[in-house]
Amino acid sequence: MIIFVGRSNVGKSTLIYKLTGKKVRRGKKPGVTRKPVEIVWRNKRVIDMPGFGFMSGLPKHVQEKIKTEIVHFIEEHADEIELAILVIDGKSALEIIERWEKRGEIPIDVEFFQFLQELKIPTIVAVNKLDKIKNVNLTINKLIEKFGLSGTWEDYKELFVPVSAKFGTNIEELKKIIDKKLRKSQGLRE
Numbered sequence: 001m002i003i004f005v006g007r008s009n010v011g012k013s014t015l016i017y018k019l020t021g022k023k024v025r026r027g028k029k030p031g032v033t034r035k036p037v038e039i040v041w042r043n044k045r046v047i048d049m050p051g052f053g054f055m056s057g058l059p060k061h062v063q064e065k066i067k068t069e070i071v072h073f074i075e076e077h078a079d080e081i082e083l084a085i086l087v088i089d090g091k092s093a094l095e096i097i098e099r100w101e102k103r104g105e106i107p108i109d110v111e112f113f114q115f116l117q118e119l120k121i122p123t124i125v126a127v128n129k130l131d132k133i134k135n136v137n138l139t140i141n142k143l144i145e146k147f148g149l150s151g152t153w154e155d156y157k158e159l160f161v162p163v164s165a166k167f168g169t170n171i172e173e174l175k176k177i178i179d180k181k182l183r184k185s186q187g188l189r190e
C-alpha cells in the first residue's frame with residue numbers, strides 16, 4: 001500500500017494522476033464527506049488521504065476530526081504501508097510552518113513527517129509546485145531544518161524530491177525513487 005498525505009490543495013490528486021494516470025475522484029465539498037480515496041496501481045493499493053489542516057469554510061473541529069481519522073488510518077495500516085508520500089506546497093510550506101512555530105505550535109506537516117518516522121514508514125516528501133519556487137536549494141535546506149533533520153539536501157536526495165505535478169517536472173525522478181523505496185521495503189518484508 002502507498003499512501004499520499006498532505007494539506008488540502010497542495011496537489012495530491014494532481015500528483016497521483018501524473019504518476020499513475022488515474023484520476024482520484026472525490027466530492028467537491030472539502031471536509032465532512034471526505035474519506036480516503038483508493039485506486040489500484042501496479043497491483044498496489046494507492047490511497048489519497050483527505051487533505052489536513054486549514055481549509056476555508058471548514059470549522060476547526062472538523063479539521064481536527066479529519067486529522068484524527070488520518071492518524072488512526074495510518075496507525076491501523078502501519079504494517080501494510082510500504083511507502084508514504086507526504087506532499088507539500090513548496091511555495092507556501094515554509095511560511096506556514098514559521099507561522100505555526102511563532103504561535104508555539106508544532107506545524108502539522110512537521111508533525112505528520114515525524115509521526116511517519118516514528119512508525120518507521122518509508123517516506124518521500126514531494127515538494128510540489130516547483131514551478132513557483134524561486135530558490136529550490138535554499139527552500140529544501142530550510143525545510144530539512146524545520147523537519148528536525150540535520151544536514152543539507154545533498155544528504156536527503158531520496159527524501160526531499162521537488163516536483164511540479166501540474167507541469168510534469170521531475171516526475172520521472174520521483175518515479176525512480178518510489179520504485180527504489182518500494183523495492184527496499186519489499187526486501188525488508190521478505
Ligand SMILES: Nc1nc2c(ncn2[C@@H]2O[C@H](COP(=O)(O)OP(=O)(O)OP(=O)(O)O)[C@@H](O)[C@H]2O)c(=O)[nH]1
Nearest residue numbers: 008009010011012013014051128129130164165166
Ligand atoms: N502551480 C502549480 N499548481 C499546481 C501544481 N500541482 C497542483 N497544482 C494546483 O493546485 C490545486 C490543487 O490541486 P489538487 O491536486 O486538487 O490538490 P489536493 O492536494 O488533492 O487537494 P485536496 O483535494 O483539497 O486535498 C489545483 O488548482 C492544481 O492545479 C503544481 O505543480 N504547480
